[in-house]
Amino acid sequence: MQNLTNQPILSASQVTKTLPTSSGNELTLLTDINLTIRTGEAVAILGTSGSGKSTLLGLLAGLDTVSRGEIHIFNQALNTLDEDARARLRAGQVGFVFQSFQLMPNLNALDNVRLPLQLSNAPNQLQQARTLLQSVGLAQREHHLPTQLSGGEQQRVALARAFAGPPRLLFADEPTGNLDNNTSRQIEDLLFSLRDQHQTTLILVTHDERLAQRCDRTLRLHNGQLI
Amino acid sequence: MTTRQPGLRLLFWALMIAVTAHSTVTFFTDRIEQALYREGAAALAADLVIRQNQPVPAAWIAQAARHGLQHSQQINFPSVIFAQGKPHLVQIKAVDSNYPLRGKLQTQHQPGVNIQQPPNPGQAIADPALLHALGTTPQQAIKIPLGARSLKLHGELIQVPDASLNLFQLAPRLLIHRQDAEASGLLGPASRARYRLLLAGTPTAINKFRTWLAPQLSPTSELLTLDNSSPELQQTIQRTQRFLSLAALCASLLAGIGILLATRHYVDSLLAQTAILRTLGMTRRQVFVYHSKPLIRISLSGTGLGLILGYLLQAGLTLWLADWFDQTLPAAGWQPIPQAMIQATLLLSGFALPTLWSVQHMTPHQILRQDQQPANLTQHTAWASAALVFCGLLYWQANDLILTLSIIASLGLMTLILLGGAWCILSIPSRSNRLLAGRAALQRNPGLTRIQIVAYGIALTLLLLLTLIRGDILRTWQDSIPADAPNHFLINIQPDQANPIRKQLATHQITDTGLYPTTRARLSAINDQPVEPTSYQTPRARQLASREYNLGFSDQLQPDNQLISGTWWQPGTPALSIEQELANTLQLQVGDQLTFDIAGQMLHARIANIRRVTWGSFNINFFIQASATLQTHIPHAMITSLHIPADNPGFLRQLAAQFPTVSAINIQPLLDKVSDIIYRGSLAIEGIFLFTLAAAGMISLAALRISRAQRQRDIALLRTLGATRQQLRRYILSEFALLGGLSGLLAAALANSLGNLLGYQFFALTIGFKPEIWLLGGATGLVSVSLLGWQASRPILRQPPLTHLSAS
Incomplete structure (x- = not known):
């Protein structure tokens, strides 16, 4: 369990996301989302397919822009930052884990882990990357390309990359969605173990009740609204 | 049109x-070829x-x-006119009012005033030599008898479009109306x-008439076209066509590469769909x-x-090049339309x-498991089929087996060398520690990188090769x-x-090409077998077997032979030397009697x-020496060719006065015509060269479309991980700069080597090492690919x- 503080690391106020449709109307994906995530907290956003979980995660991470409302991350309002400023905010402070791993196919395991370190100009990049790979049990696989690794191994590399920095805030989007039960358990354990080790705030999107229960609290999303 | 599949949409664009690239060039070259043939037809007057x-x-x-x-009818015959109490041998050229159907007739009655009308009945116009022999001038009108007719001779002939058809006429020319010749008795x-x-008419109508006429011609009748009437013009136009074909070939090759890239993407996009359809119960x-x-649509x-x-672009291109042509180009023909349809099919x-075909033979299970083995095996057949079609298209475009084989061999070699270059950049370990360097980006999809390097490389090689041969070969050509x-x-x-004429030439410091004895002769037997046309x-x-030849006598091989x-x-x-084309046509060999x-x-x-x-040297040359x-x-006369400077117009009059039986034929108009065709031809090639450059750009865009999805995903991921725009810009530009620069340098190496090979093989030229081509290749590849990529x-x-990220 992390040391929780009352300091909010992320907050969303009246966040709404709409998309224009071909008929000229608007399709509402999220409506008036209000939430606060405190430093060190692990929060699960639970919902069925199509409920808007991944869209909300993208907005919270600054990967997309809101239609209405405000999101503050590290005390900075995302809508006042341009794309480069949002990228700088993420570099070294925010980590991501995706359902489909999202590794760079042309880079080996070691270089995939090293990538965010290079983007943030971190010192001792190679050493840090090796240590992270070792921590996920893939020290012997550092020169393997993603295609030469199993799904579970790829997600381990993705976890090592996500904790490079280490980040203050980690976003995980269905991190075990593409894996079998056994491998899922291993990845979950690794995720929470690394989170504890680095004292990282975690926002996790999932439809898996069991996984959600491992977090400090759960937010439920239904038809684009928190319930 | 079903273009919802991205692969199909890309194939449609490719x-x-x-077709746009091919038809633009074909429409344009068709018009230029028509114009060039029109120029050539002027030398026939038809x-x-x-x-x-x-x-x-x-x-x-x-x-x-x-x-x-x-149509226009003409009668040519030698005759003698009596004027000033003396007989004068003349070559009568009797024409009707339609003459000439092509080219221009120019006569002069007053200094500086050119007239382009043929003589009316009762009028005659003469060569300067005849006027001099008759002691008259172009401005004077005198009566001359011609058989039963009396004609008014007034004016001199400046330019007769089909004069080169009568290089060996025996006497000065007298141009009259056909009615007078018929009435002369x-x-x-x-x-x-x-x-x-x-x-004169459309090529189709001319060909139809020729087909109709062929069985009715007697063995002694001759059909004269540009191909057989004027070898020097024919050779010049053939050279122009060869250059134009080469330029069109470049565009076709580039277009083919575009199809290849698009098809690869299309087939990839089909795999999942095929598996689903088969799983749902569709038969193969x-x-x-x-x-x-959808492919047919x-x-x-x-x-x-x-x-x-293609039609609009060629119209724009023609408009843009309007200043280069001092007359309107003929309208584009319809031939490019079926050609484009055949090409597309x-x-x-x-x-x-x-x-x-290979995809439909994979089982759904193989596709869903992404087990590519069976497809890879049959893909060899698919590539072989593509190569075969490509070679066929090449032969169709080049219409020359040796040129086609040379290009296929060159392309094969180019591909191997470019693949070698791609292997080097992808496989040799880099000392760079930069993960966002271009080399890392190129390793994203090594297969596509290899294809792009080969495509860019071939495109740039062709462009550089064209630049190389355009400069050097055209210069040599014009210098010829x-x-x-x-x-x-x-x-x-x-x-x-002979000797008095040599002295006269020496006095005027006019150099001749040598005096050659010549006589008219008909080939009557080959190896003692009578010649039957x-x-x-x-x-x-049949024409060559029945015609009369000007047999030349000399023990010297002409320097340009x-x-x-x-x-x-x-x-x-005692021996004979035969011109190559005549020997081939009549199947004559060394040793034949x-x-x-x-x-x-x-x-x-x-x-x-x-x-x-x-033939383009304009020296004295004989089909049979x-x-x-x-x-x-053997009774014979002599012939020579010489350059009379424009500032010595009196020389011919003096010569005609001293040697009235000697005729001078002015071939300056023919010379001007050949120079003009060379000049226009080189400009046309430059125009098509520019279009080929645009076609290369289109290939680059096709390749970019293919790798776009993966590039989008990579860039999205890098932005998620915190990459700034500057870092991403460097990442993107370094990828394309490396791709373009490497392709450009490899292309320069290939173009330089092939330029030497082609220059030597087809144009007898030594090009040597060209550092400027290396610089141009590297810079063009780097800048153009970087700009397009960016x-x-x-x-x-x-x-x-x-x-x-969601899409992926």
């Missing part, structure tokens, strides 16, 4: 680009000339009219009159038909749109269908006609006049060698990363 000893039957003229052809059976029917045949239908719509764009059949090239022929020089298969061979087979003879040896009939006297000799003649010893006891990638930077 096919449209291919598109087609029939020359024979009998009057032209009225039925032929009626048939020509039915084909919509213009001089056209009896012993008149030696030659009748000509001049025709149904799947094949299902996938083929794509073929029709892409070809149609490509043709329209072949490209799709060769590149897409075999791959589709020196400023002091002969511009006059002196003919009918009697042997006893009708025994030859082709009309051209080249021995193809056999050896040159020692002086005193030929017999010639020279005014009833028979001359026998064996062929010692076969030689290639450079005999050794000097054979001229003994332009195509910019929108990706503007989109939220979530869009692309």
Whole structure:
């Protein structure tokens, strides 16, 4: 369990996301989302397919822009930052884990882990990357390309990359969605173990009740609204 | 049109680009070729000339009219006119009011005032030499008798478009109206009159008429076209066409590469769909038909749109080049339309269908498991089919087996070298620690990188090669006609006049190309077998077997001639040398004995060698050259060619006064025509070169479209991980700069090597090492690919990363 503080690391106020449709109307994906995530907290956003979980995660991470409302991350309002400023905010402070791993196919395991370190100009990049790979049990696989690794191994590399920095805030989007039960358990354990080790705030999107229960609290999303 | 699948949409664009590129060049070259042939036709004064000893039957003229052809009739015969109490041998050229159908006739009655009308009945216009012999001037009008007619001679001939057809006429020319010739009473059976029917019209109508006429021609009739009437013009136009074909070939190759890239993407996009359809119960045949239908729709719509764009682009290109042509280009023909349709069908059949065929033979399980083994095996067949179609298209475009084979071998070698270069950049460990360097980006999809390097490399090689040969070969080509090239022929020089003429030339410091004995001779037997013109298969061979030749006598091989087979003879040896094209057409070989009939006297000799003649040099050249010893006891006259400077116009008048039987033929108009064709041809090639450059750009865009999805995903991921725009810009640009720069340098190496090879093989040129081509290649590749890549990638930077991550 992390040391929780009352300091909010992320907050969303009246966040709404709409998309224009071909008929000229608007399709509402999220409506008036209000939430606060405190430093060190692990929060699960639970919902069925199509409920808007991944869209909300993208907005919270600054990967997309809101239609209405405000999101503050590290005390900075995302809508006042341009794309480069949002990228700088993420570099070294925010980590991501995706359902489909999202590794760079042309880079080996070691270089995939090293990538965010290079983007943030971190010192001792190679050493840090090796240590992270070792921590996920893939020290012997550092020169393997993603295609030469199993799904579970790829997600381990993705976890090592996500904790490079280490980040203050980690976003995980269905991190075990593409894996079998056994491998899922291993990845979950690794995720929470690394989170504890680095004292990282975690926002996790999932439809898996069991996984959600491992977090400090759960937010439920239904038809684009928190319930 | 079903273009919802991204692969199909890309194939549609690639096919449209291919057809646009091909049809633009074909429409444009078609118009230029028509213009060049029109220029050539001016030297015939028609598109087609029939020359024979009998009057032209009225039925032929009626048939020509039915084909919509213009016609003009002409009678040529030698005669003697009595003027100033003296007889003068003249060559009568009797024309009608339609003359000439092509080119320009120029006569002058007053200094500086040119007239382009043929003489009316009762009028006559003469060569300057005849006017001088008659002691008159162009401004004076005198009466001259011609048989039963009396004509008013007024004016001199400045330019007669078909003068080069009569290089060996014996006397000065007198141009009169045909009605006067018919009324003169001089056209009896012993008149030696030659009748000509001049025709002009569309190529289709001309060809139809030729087909209709062929069985009715007598062995002594001759069909004169640009191909056989004027070898120097023919050679020049053939060279121009070869360059234009090469330029069109470049565009076709680039378009083919575009199809190849698009097809690869299309087939990739089909795999998942095929598996689903098969799983849902579709048979293999149904799947094949299902996938083929959109291809047919794509073929029709892409070809149609490509043709329209091609037509508009060539119209724009012509408009842009309007200043280069001092007259309007003929309208584009319809031939590019079926050509483009055939090309599109072949490209799709060769590149897409075999791959589709191989996909339908995979089991759904194999596809869903992404087990590519069976597809890889059959893909070899698909690639072989693509290569076969490509080679066929190459032959179709080049229309020359040796050129086609050379290009195929060159392309194979180029591909291997470019693949080697790609392997080096992808496989050799880098010392760079930068993960966002271009090399890392190129490793994203090594297969596509290899294809792109080969595509860019081939495109740039062709462009650089064109630049190289355009500069060097055209310069050499233009230099092949020196400023002091002969511009006059002196003919009918009697042997006893040779030395006085040499002295006269020396006095005026005029250099001649040598005086050559010549006589008219008809080939009567080959290896003691009588020559039967009708025994030859082709009309051209029948004409060559029946015509009279100007047999030249000399023991010297002309400096601009080249021995193809056999050896040159020692002086005193009876021997013959035959021009290559004549030997090929009549199937003559070294060692064959030929017999010639020279005014009833028979001359026998064996062929010692076969030689290639450079007709464009305007030196004295003969189809058949005999050794000097054979001229003994043979009646002959002499001929020479010389350059008379423009500032010595009085020389010819003095020569005509001193040697009235010697005729001077002005070939300056012909010389000007050849120079003009060379000049325009080189400009046309430059125009098409620019279009080929644009086609290369289109290929780059096609390749970018293919790698776009993966690039989008990578950039979205990097932005998610915190990469700034500057870092991403460097990442994108370094990828394309490396790709373009490497392709450019490899292309420069290839272009330099191939330029040397092609220059030596086809144009007898040594090009050597060209550092500027290396610089140009590297810079062009780097800048053009970087710009295109950056332009195509910019929108990706503007989109939220979530869009692309969700899509993946």
